[in-house]
Amino acid sequence: MRLPRLLLVIGPGLAIAATGVGAGDLMSAMMAGARHSTALIWVIVAGALLKFALNEGVARWQLATGTTLIEGWTDHIGRPLLAYFTLYLTVWGVIVAAGLMAACGVAAHALWPQLPISLWAVLHSLLALALVWNGRYAVFENVMKSLILVMVISLLGSVAMLKPDWGQAVSSLLRPTLPAGSAPSALSLMGGVGGSVTLLSYGYWIREKGWRGTQRMADCRIDLAVGYLLTGLFSVAMLVLAATVLGSLGELPPGSRGLVACADAIGEAADERAGIGTAARLIFLIGVWGAIFTSMIGVWQGVPWLFAETLQQWTGRRHEPVDPRGRLYRGGLLLLAIPPMILLALGRPVWLVQLYTALSGLFMPLLAATLLRLNRQPSLVSGLRLGPVATATLVVALLLFAAVLIRQLVDLTG
Secondary structure: OOHHHHHHHOOHHHHHHHHOOOHHHHHHHHHHHHHHOOOOHHHHHHHHHHHHHHHHHHHHHHHHHOOOHHHHHHHHOOHHHHHHHHHHHHHHHHHHHHHHHHHHHHHHHHHOOOOOHHHHHHHHHHHHHHHHOOOOHHHHHHHHHHHHHHHHHHHHHHHHHHOOOHHHHHHHHHOOOOOOOOHHHHHHHHHHOOOOHHHHHHHHHHHHHOOOOHHHHHHHHHHHHHHHHHHHHHHHHHHHHHHHHHOOOOOOOOOHHHHHHHHHHHHHHHHHHHOOHHHHHHHHHHHHHHHHHHHHHHHHHHHHHHHHHHHHHOOOOOOOOOOOOOHHHHHHHHHHHOHHHHHHHHOOHHHHHHHHHHHHHOOHHHHHHHHHHHOOOHHHHHHHOOOHHHHHHHHHHHHHHHHHHHHHHHHHHO
16 A cells, blocks of 8 residues: 555554553553563564454444444344443542543643643543543544654664663564563553454444545555554563663662652663663653653543443434534533532542553453354445454453453452
């Protein structure tokens, strides 16, 4: 595919993949690198491939049927599932919003500590609210593309300045291993790459893009492949950076100190090698901030679609398109942007990040199972019915994300 055609195709996939790179994913990658060096790079690649398969399943359903997956759940699985998702989405939405606010506050405070974390968190929420209030998808996509460029250049630039051992990294990728004690880190990495509930937003974004009909399936695959490729590169960069500068520690300091410790170590290493420690530290922190803020913007724009659609399923407006300037959409947006600020008063930003990461894990096995059920029925999806390879991939995703969920719940309660 020629570059001009590729640039026209990519967009929603970049947004969905960048939305999925949140603070919890960055922390998982940094901890894995500090504890196990580059040994778990292959896990990031595997996680990105599995999330691609799930997102491809969401697009497959929508393009084949002309309906969203939430409509498919209601029509073909039933209202008990819709009731569970309604409750889950409400709890998850409030917790994930608070966690993202806290994470943005931590990242911004590391860049400019003159303002407290809580104030930075509130300011980021209000800025994201202003950016998506008018419901214009084109504006949202352009903002996301710009921030993605910033975060990828920043993180890859940080890696280039430190000159890590790429031979070891490539060997870890080509020869997958699980070092002793690395299973929890591997499961966290697997679950963290590329999003959770936000995968459902892809259906709304391709509709806003004007993509309809089975002939668009190839464009969706290209779009998602580019998006998850960049997400994988970003996560690999985080792991390699941590392995290079924190490997001697064998552990990452807890909470926001882990982010600052990684930035400080990068600055010290860059100072020793090239005398550019301050610039290297700043570039790294800008990349981290960009990754977390793109996640917030993506959630603020994408999740209100889910709120509005879910509420419409309980009324006589089940198959009406959601209005991004309507009361239901904007009500969902306000629910994300304002009430969760109360949770910031707990003063435990990292605990909020861990909580929303665990809650996200509750959704992934459900998504894999329902895609397997719906997308294997020829009467529903016709020519886009799952084949053997796609079916096997979703089965693997179901089993692995069930294991991730169990691990996250053990960590949270332990």
